[in-house]
Amino acid sequence: MVVALVVYFLLMGRFAVAFIASGKVAGIAIGVGVIILGLVGIWVVATSIRAALAHQHLARRIHEEGRELDVSDLPRRPSGRIEKDAADALFEKVKVEWEAAPDDWRTNYRAARAYDYAGDRSRAREIMRRAVALERAEREK
Numbered sequence: 001m002v003v004a005l006v007v008y009f010l011l012m013g014r015f016a017v018a019f020i021a022s023g024k025v026a027g028i029a030i031g032v033g034v035i036i037l038g039l040v041g042i043w044v045v046a047t048s049i050r051a052a053l054a055h056q057h058l059a060r061r062i063h064e065e066g067r068e069l070d071v072s073d074l075p076r077r078p079s080g081r082i083e084k085d086a087a088d089a090l091f092e093k094v095k096v097e098w099e100a101a102p103d104d105w106r107t108n109y110r111a112a113r114a115y116d117y118a119g120d121r122s123r124a125r126e127i128m129r130r131a132v133a134l135e136r137a138e139r140e141k
Contacts, residue, residue, distance in 0.1 A: 013034075095111065105134035
């Protein structure tokens, strides 16, 4: 996917240069706009990859410490997602440990995963960002 996006950005960059080289005001404006959109696209891809690698790092550490959430016995829908009631019960269990140690990246990671299982993606992302920051601060001590 990233390779396809790089090719796309390069092609769009060529079009942008061609528009700018036309010397016409409209062409220059379109060319500059395409370059700006390309830069925004590159930034989005880079930050997404960086976040994914950070999340993967935390997942590896949690696994090594044996603190992963065990969801193997939870009831699932035909789609494979955990049933809402079971996910909510899991979240309530994890919430207790999270509230007891809110500055521990491990409890934040587990809470983010529980939010994700419960279907609250925005809170899951927010708490996962916090877990990444807390883990990074712990490593830098």
